[in-house]
Amino acid sequence: MTVRIVVLGGGFGGMYAARALKKRLRGAAEVELINAENYFVFQPLLPEVGAGSITPGHAVSPLRFLLKGVFVRKATVDSVDFARKVITVFQGIQRMPVEVPYDHLVIALGQGVDLSRMPGLEEHALKMKTLEDARRLREHVIQQLEHAQVTPLEDTKRGALTFTVVGGGFSGVETVGEMKELIDRSLPFYPKIDPSEVRVLLVEYAPRILNEMPEKLADYAAGHLRKHGIELKLKTGVASATARQLVTSDGEVIDTRTIVATIGNAPLRVVSRMGLPSQHGRIAVDRTLRVPGYDNVWALGDCALIPLKEGASERFDFAPPTAQFAVREAKRIAKNIAAAVAGKPVQPFSYKSRGSLASLGAKRGVAEVFGIQITGFPAWVIWRSYYLALLPGMGTRIKVMVNWSLDMLGARSLVQIKAYTKPPLRYVYYRAGDRIYNMGDRSDGFFTVVSGAVEMDRVNPQTGETVTRVIGPGGHFGERLILGATRRKTTVRAVEDTKVLVMNREEFMMLADGFPAFREYFRPYMEERGAQWPPASD
């Protein structure tokens, strides 16, 4: 009977593990890979996607191209029953759970992001974890330039032209550098924006950036970023965020409509629910990458805590969560599973880093390769060559190379392909004093106060007098939508730091139309105003 090996996750760890397993075991095993997406993301290129130097499609490769002979299942993992040796998944739009049996299980699901410790950051920050995050960042940056070009409001323009990246690790540094390059190259097409109005910041909690790199290289990188007009805020954390501002741990309030958070790695819920032995939110495997207490469960990559020596306890005693390590772990896990299947002994994982690389934008980088430190243009060339060589699939490699070359020739496209539309139902944070809307503004949503309080001014049309009303938790405003209103008749401001639940106009109307209890609730309000449902069209 053939052995069934199922790999969960199609990132560096999972994809390379499935590949190595198939190569090693061939017909002796059925190898299946389950991933929520049908592609492998080349994570190190995400900042390039975020800055538009390559298109989203070129930072990824279809798993089916990379994994010939492996059964690829596009599905999300719901749970694992280790006793019965089955995984429950949901496939696409299907509501029916499907069970997938395994003999050996490889967990390579990576990590998630949790920003909930800082009020408003989860709701208002962009992330740089997935392809979609990177794509959205590019669109968001262009959206800010478009807006700054036409807005008549000073403070809106200032916020639109202030771009903040939180976290000075590889991802944050590359993102801020690439983003600055995108902005600089785009400005000539926005005549109403003076370059001096643009502010780009990198906020880092530690006293320096690129903590994983030697100090000398980090210093070079910091100097390069500063020279290119990026402000570094070191020893600075994030206290809270709204759609318009970021408050630092020093209490500084920065007007910014772009916050990119590259911090907050946290275990994925599906992994923590598995109940496997864990430490620091990662699955605590033994040195052979096997989960203690299980013969047939293995883990690697960012979701696993992998000791590099016996009695590991310090941070550097464990494998760092990098692509370089994940690829080596994949090879070891394939060998060990093959050995376990054959009843042979398994070996501990060991690997020593070959170095590290970071791109800084504007054709500059820093690199440490086999102990040699390199900076500037040569480091950037090494960076691009290294990742080009590492890209799986010759097709993708050619496309990225061609597109990089085309990018150097002309202006970078400013096309904002898909505006990010706000979720129709969402939490929004305001700081005390923030206006929520003004009289005469578009009536675009319905608001419920979750915490805090707002103040609503209404001008009595007969007397010209202003009547003010305070609305606290559980109270709501903006319901004039149900009368068909298209413009606000009141002005609403937050009087405390306030969290509201916002429902867009269209969804509010659908609920009022389709869910009788909802409309019932508003009936007294409507009757008082002599209104009927459905409202007269605007």
Place this chain on the structure above:
Amino acid sequence: MTVRIVVLGGGFGGMYAARALKKRLRGAAEVELINAENYFVFQPLLPEVGAGSITPGHAVSPLRFLLKGVFVRKATVDSVDFARKVITVFQGIQRMPVEVPYDHLVIALGQGVDLSRMPGLEEHALKMKTLEDARRLREHVIQQLEHAQVTPLEDTKRGALTFTVVGGGFSGVETVGEMKELIDRSLPFYPKIDPSEVRVLLVEYAPRILNEMPEKLADYAAGHLRKHGIELKLKTGVASATARQLVTSDGEVIDTRTIVATIGNAPLRVVSRMGLPSQHGRIAVDRTLRVPGYDNVWALGDCALIPLKEGASERFDFAPPTAQFAVREAKRIAKNIAAAVAGKPVQPFSYKSRGSLASLGAKRGVAEVFGIQITGFPAWVIWRSYYLALLPGMGTRIKVMVNWSLDMLGARSLVQIKAYTKPPLRYVYYRAGDRIYNMGDRSDGFFTVVSGAVEMDRVNPQTGETVTRVIGPGGHFGERLILGATRRKTTVRAVEDTKVLVMNREEFMMLADGFPAFREYFRPYMEERGAQWPPASD
């Protein structure tokens, strides 16, 4: 004082009009173009985007690159006050209306799509009007292949592998041909799908396709499509649609999870609200492209009905809604506005079509150029060359050429970049007998019956007996979400043709959390079950 000319819309008509106006009037006029997107869409390439032979970014060009010297405003038009000569727009995320004054106004907003005459079509069909539509189609097709590869359900697989295009005009024919090519080239990577399981249909109400082309060419096109395995259903309309089926005017029920509607052109609401003289839903301009009764309001492109001769009344007496004509109209409108500004006489628009072209996929096409009819590969080469030459901007042209060449080399990428996520609140149609969900399925939403009726089966765990309950309009089901349920305990089927309002789990929970009236409504239900809010986590 400089004259302010404002162009609404950045398609073929608007973009070329703004360009010609700037060139003609230079410093004598301020030209502004207002468009909801910051790019010009090369409409004829949308089917290629839908089939992935070029990426979305390559079918568009930034308006700012194309329109040097023209003020480009990314904004949506709310209304026009012709008496005050101001346009009210909303810019980006801003809720504040902004007024834009004009001396001359050019309306080139194009047409919208209205599928509401056929129940369920608006909700369940994909369109081919915008770049986003095309992008989504490609992702949707790949999603179906991924799903068919893994689903254990026969009827789901059949529906996933049946692809239907409605409308046999240029857009429909090119879309169905290109889509078939994408599927054919992708199948080798989906070993569980047999090519014989794939069904691709083109549904057209008229007795033949490509009504705008000579019959001989249309016959060739029909033959080509049939040869490549596409079924043509002529003299067939759409009666209704659900997420899983299409019902034709003959009463045939087709299991299909992909319906692309290329029909249903209709006036945009913003245009019809302007209250200008109109006919067949288009602004009825005079032969000089001016709106009768206004000195300074002009219209062109798809939103305008343009007579080609005095006393025009037949369909062929008016300019057809094609790019070829729009570009010529733009030149005429620029000349006429320049003349009007200078107090000189304006001229009527006249142009004779140079021919028409259609691509059929698989490197074949049909063309009629200056009266000469061409078919097959030569026609396809003409098609590609013509549109390549027409693409505005050398940068875009090179990129499209390079990407077309790369496409011919290797396999076409199967990456499903962004899964289409269903709107969190949406109307869904079911036909009598359709299951909505089964016991044991994922609890992913809350349902309210808008019209029709459903039947709910619950098995009593004590007695093993099945209890059935019918839920009619205004009734709801699936509310066990509020107790933290993750799996269905009932089975629900439509007993009549039924329309429901569905709210996704996450949004239901947000409303229950943030909007007290909503939770209050469910309190008796929860108390009956001894449940508390918030529910225990799953």
